[in-house]
Amino acid sequence: MLDFFLCLICGLEDSKKYLSTEAYMCPNCYTMAVYYVKLRTKFSFFCIPLFPVTKGKVLYLCERCNWASYTGPPQLVARPQPPPGYEVATAVGMVTTQCPSCSQGIQGTGFRYCPHCGHDLK
Numbered sequence: 504m505l506d507f508f509l510c511l512i513c514g515l516e517d518s519k520k521y522l523s524t525e526a527y528m529c530p531n532c533y534t535m536a537v538y539y540v541k542l543r544t545k546f547s548f549f550c551i552p553l554f555p556v557t558k559g560k561v562l563y564l565c566e567r568c569n570w571a572s573y574t575g576p577p578q579l580v581a582r583p584q585p586p587p588g589y590e591v592a593t594a595v596g597m598v599t600t601q602c603p604s605c606s607q608g609i610q611g612t613g614f615r616y617c618p619h620c621g622h623d624l625k
Contacts, residue, residue: 515556516547519564527563528620531570535621540564600624 504577520541520592543559545552563572604622615625 511548512550513548516545516589517554517607518543518552521606522561529563529565529568530566533619534565534567535567537603538565550610 504515520543521538522541523539525539526535528535539561540563541559541561542564543555544557545555547553560573563575565571572602601607602609602619602622602624605617605620607617607619609617609619609624616623
């Protein structure tokens with residue numbers, strides 16, 4: 504008698520499709536990381552997505568802090584000021600530079616990108 508054993512690997516997999524390449528300022532973490540995306544859950548068989556299980560959600564999603572909005576892009580000024588207490592006081596002897604894009608102070612010299620807006624500093 505021949506016994507046959509087959510191990511099936513199947514499950515659900517989340518997928519993200521970018522509907523626009525334009526980035527928006529996140530009102531939660533103040534970075535340019537909000538994108539217009541469509542989130543769907545797909546059934547996968549042997550790690551290959553076969554068909555969608557859900558209709559999908561179309562929303563604005565921040566890739567840094569996972570802030571989400573179904574209504575529209577963040578309605579903010581071009582570069583909002585962070586809330587009070589957001590910036591850390593400069594230590595004695597610490598070098599502070601200013602980002603040419605968002606005009607925020609950057610403490611230290613090892614930054615290639617602005618930690619506030621993501622602008623290239625070099």
